[in-house]
Amino acid sequence: MLEAQDVTFAVGAKRLVDEADLVVPPGKVVSIVGPNGAGKSTLLKLLCGEIHPTEGTILLEGRDLEEVPAGELARRRAVVSQSTVLSFPFTVLEVALLGASVPGFGMRDEQMVALAMDSIEAVGLKGFEERLYTELSGGERQRVHIARALCQLEAPERPPGETAAFLLDEPTASLDFSHQSIVLGEARRQARLGRAVLVILHDLNLAAAYADEIVLMHRGRVMARGPAEEVLLDDLLTDVYGCPVRTNTVPADGVPFVLPYVGA
Template identity: 60%
Template sequence: MLTADAAAFQINGKTLVSDIDMAIPPGKLVALVGPNGAGKSTLLKLLSGEIKPTSGAITLDGRALSSFTALDLSRRRAVVPQSTALSFPFSVREVVLLGATVPGFAEPPEHIERMALDCLRTVGLLALEHRLFTNLSGGERQRVHIARALLQLAMAKRAENEPGILLLDEPTASLDLAHQGVVLEEALEQARKGLAVMAILHDLNLAAVFADELVLLSAGRITARGTPAEVLKDDVLSRAYGCEVRTNRTPSEGVPFILPHYIRAR
């Protein structure tokens, strides 16, 4: 299990996150939510091993994350950042195949090819496998990188007691309504297959529908954690976001949905 214990990160005298205690258990989709500047991306970088905490600890199965080699980490976790710069004239298929180029991921080429196409099919981009990545829209590029991460985790050799971890930084930010559902349904499906999945989401309504657990971050600290019904409350959200928030319930399923209460100047 990936765990943060009193984790904090400071840079240039500024504290970006502090006193973070949380876990991402296998089989669950955890949504990290909160206002801009709350420290969500910093926390994801800590959990991925991209940066080290300045105090506290990030551990994987009880072992300090910093003690894992890059190869060991690549077998255990895949990361889809908020944006990725790629200027090489790679095809969509070639970008996805990067997920299987990690040393030690040796598999028969035909198996890798088949799995890469399966991952593209999963995110709805199989028809674009030969298109240049640089010619894609922002949302299509994001889905290609999700397919790459899925291939990485599918190709990695792990013991049964070593579940994979998928970390997604705003995976739906550039997507239309239909593909938001496609991506989060797949994230939830990966969790049901045994992965530990965490996604940073700005859309609280998507988080309410798809997440098993919400972690609300505000000013670098966790201010609420629990099921969507436990976290998505008027007072909790209004304090975190600094505006009046009204939580409602869908008529049939009773899932929380959020409406900010804006007052237009006249």
């Protein structure tokens, strides 16, 4: 379980995250939503250990995250950032392999390649293995990094009962409709494997469709959390987003409203 307890992150006098509480349990998909500047990405960086809270504590299975050794942290969580800069002409396979080749994971070369190939196929990039990363579209690059993170989750040998976390920051922002479904379907699969999954989304409809719990943030604070029907409320969303919002209604003038079908 990954948990934020009364966490604040301040830069000068500005609180980017303000006394936030959050729990990401194993086997669940938790989605953070909210307007630009709400503190979503900053909270994810705190949860993965990239930055440290000004106040409060981040816990991993009850342990202070700052006390978890780097090697164990690499084994216990995989992160896909909102944007990643990679200028070297690596192939798609080589980038994916970065997730499996972490020192201490103990995989043989042929095992790592097989895992990377499976992960590439899982994000809809089968046949791209020898393509250069620098020649891919933005959405394709994002899926390569998701494949890398999947390798990182699968590669290490884990002690019995040890869980892992999968943290994604706007993984669908550059993706078309079909690939949004592939990526978020993979997030749900990881939850079924017992992983704690946290995903930042701007699309409230995708959050409602795929997340077990939604966390709504505004100005660094957690305004509400719970299942979609308890968080996606007209008055609350209108106040947070600063524009009129009506949930569960078809848009005016018969404009089609399309969501992916989410199976069992």
